[in-house]
Amino acid sequence: MKAFLRAQLERYAQRLAELDFLLSREDIMKDMSQFLALSREHTDVTATAGRYARYQQRESDLQAAQHMLQDGADDPEMRAMAEEEVAHAQAELMQLETELQRMLLPKDPDDMRPAFLEIRAGTGGDESALFAADLLRMYTRYAERQGWRTELVSESPSDLGGYKEVVVRLESTSGTDGVYGQLKFESGGHRVQRVPATETQGRIHTSACTVAVMPEPDEAQAVKINPADLRIDTYRASGAGGQHINKTDSAVRITHLPTGIVAECQDGRSQHSNKAQALRVLTARIQEKERSERAAKDAALRKGLIGSGDRSDRIRTYNFPQGRWSDHRINLTLYKLNLIMEGDLSEPLQALRNAHEAEQLQALDPGAA
Numbered sequence: 001m002k003a004f005l006r007a008q009l010e011r012y013a014q015r016l017a018e019l020d021f022l023l024s025r026e027d028i029m030k031d032m033s034q035f036l037a038l039s040r041e042h043t044d045v046t047a048t049a050g051r052y053a054r055y056q057q058r059e060s061d062l063q064a065a066q067h068m069l070q071d072g073a074d075d076p077e078m079r080a081m082a083e084e085e086v087a088h089a090q091a092e093l094m095q096l097e098t099e100l101q102r103m104l105l106p107k108d109p110d111d112m113r114p115a116f117l118e119i120r121a122g123t124g125g126d127e128s129a130l131f132a133a134d135l136l137r138m139y140t141r142y143a144e145r146q147g148w149r150t151e152l153v154s155e156s157p158s159d160l161g162g163y164k165e166v167v168v169r170l171e172s173t174s175g176t177d178g179v180y181g182q183l184k185f186e187s188g189g190h191r192v193q194r195v196p197a198t199e200t201q202g203r204i205h206t207s208a209c210t211v212a213v214m215p216e217p218d219e220a221q222a223v224k225i226n227p228a229d230l231r232i233d234t235y236r237a238s239g240a241g242g243q244h245i246n247k248t249d250s251a252v253r254i255t256h257l258p259t260g261i262v263a264e265c266q267d268g269r270s271q272h273s274n275k276a277q278a279l280r281v282l283t284a285r286i287q288e289k290e291r292s293e294r295a296a297k298d299a300a301l302r303k304g305l306i307g308s309g310d311r312s313d314r315i316r317t318y319n320f321p322q323g324r325w326s327d328h329r330i331n332l333t334l335y336k337l338n339l340i341m342e343g344d345l346s347e348p349l350q351a352l353r354n355a356h357e358a359e360q361l362q363a364l365d366p367g368a369a
Contacts, residue, residue, distance in 0.1 A: 001055070001097055008104055009052040016042070016049040048103045055096040062089035105360045110215035111181030114171035116153065116284050117213055121164050122189070124207025127196040129162030131318075132209045134341060135190060136166055139183075141343025148172050148179060152267045153277055160198070167281060169216070180215040185352040187213050187315075194320035204321060208314075214284040223287055225279075231255040234271060254278045261285050330355040 019042045022028055028035050065085035068078065119135050121128040143150050149171045156164040170179045191208045199205060217223070234249040251266035252274040263282035265274040317326045323337045325348070332351050334340070340348065 012045055012049045016045045051100055058089050058092050101361055112178035113180050114216040115180040115183055115213050116169055116281055118167045120210045122208040122210055126160050127205055128207040128209055129158035129164055131192045131207055132163040138341050138343055142345045143170050145343055154264050154266055182349055183213045186211050189314040190316045192318045214288040217283045217287055229257050250274055252278045254282050
């Protein structure tokens with residue numbers, strides 16, 4: 001194991017001893033917020049320190065087996081036993097080192113949060129709007145596979161049954177898998193190549209949609225919005241939703257005047273609930289704008305493998321005639337487009353996470369190129 005990794009893991013072991021001491025003090029229990037924060041840190045540190053302790057134990061086992069191999073050179077039975085233990089210890093040490101490297105990677109605090117998924121039709125007219133509907137179906141099918149809860153926030157249907165724009169909220173019901181962490185690399189430009197339903201001569205067209213995945217803001221850490229900076233408009237909702245939806249001006253559109261960012265919601269049964277949901281979307285969009293600006297500055301210093309996630313980035317191509325799905329950031333091509341469009345996103349999403357972790361590991365090593 002490289003020295004810089006070992007030094008970081010030694011600090012984890014030291015921090016675990018400090019946390020054990022702090023959590024044993026009676027005065028900590030009087031401050032519940034501090035106690036909970038220390039407890040959460042203790043859980044994370046324990047996992048890493050525990051794996052490091054196992055790594056150290058297997059290092060000792062390897063050394064003992066190597067000494068046994070030297071001492072038992074003339075004893076075939078002892079030599080065979082020592083060789084077997086050396087092989088097992090070396091294999092486990094390699095696995096443990098990989099696990100520990102991943103455990104040391106910086107964690108995005110938003111990864112475990114629910115997310116707003118926004119899909120907008122781009123170039124391509126009606127075909128782009130139809131593709132937006134296909135993308136929505138793909139992501140909601142994946143959400144069903146994961147057992148997530150989906151909630152339509154706002155929609156702007158097209159004439160042919162697609163969407164000019166649609167926003168849904170996705171939330172994990174288990175609390176163990178973060179929606180934003182799984183979908184955050186989906187932000188960007190998605191291009192489709194296929195024969196549109198409206199094409200009479202069988203020609204392949206190219207259309208595009210943009211996808212934005214935004215973590216739902218933590219109310220305690222969300223950006224503070226001055227009410228004076230907001231313009232709130234109400235209007236009569238349209239579209240599906242039952243008779244109640246057209247009876248009152250329950251739909252809400254909120255504009256953040258300093259940035260011009262707009263959010264609207266019409267799916268709730270009351271103006272109050274729609275306003276609250278629209279405000280959450282607006283806050284998420286403002287925070288996403290700030291995050292994108294920070295990412296752009298960082299990218300100017302160091303180009304990320306996964307990219308900034310900016311909506312102008314063309315990240316993906318869906319080629320229906322060839323059944324081909326391609327992600328241009330990691331040069332991954334899969335010939336299983338039909339399965340992917342049915343929500344089978346596990347392989348693509350895992351490949352993106354692996355690529356991101358590989359880049360993080362390279363950045364973690366001061367000696368990396």
